[in-house]
Amino acid sequence: MEFLxxxxxxxxxxxxxxxxxxxxxxxxxxxxxxxxxxxxxxxDFHHYIILWSPKEIVFLVHDVPIRRYPRKSDATFPLRPMWVNGSIWDASSWTTEDGN
Structure with missing residues (x-):
């Protein structure tokens, strides 16, 4: 999950x-x-959740599903362990309307 x-x-x-x-x-x-x-x-503080099961991956914000990614085949579903990567960087030119 990334905040733009x-x-x-x-x-x-x-x-x-x-x-x-x-x-x-x-x-x-x-x-x-x-x-x-x-x-x-x-x-304020907020809840962001990733539920990863053998059948699907579900992203939730405050317990509201915002994205479901079903497993259709091994070729299109992540099979490696998950990890969290945190960073802060300025990419304003592509995350907004040309940095405006």
Whole structure:
């Protein structure tokens, strides 16, 4: 899950990412999906959950499913262990309307 830079006055965007067999080469259908949050994530603590079962991966925000990724085949479902990677970086030119 990634928070993208927001344009003042617009909803915050949360992006979910999936990597299959360590690949992030863009050939994976549905690898990245963006969602506009219905609240300001900077004002309080919030719950973000990833449920990973053999049948599907579900991303939730405050117990509300925002994305379901069903297992259709081994070729399109992550099989390696999951980990969390945290970072802060400025990518404002592609996360907003050209940095505005």
């Amino acid at each position: 830079v927001t344009t003042f006055g617009k909803p915050y965007t949360l992006q979910t990412n999936l990597y299959i067999r360590g690949s992030g080469d863009g050939k994976i259908i549905g690898r990245e999906m963006k969602f506009h949050l219905w609240f300001d994530p900077t004002t």
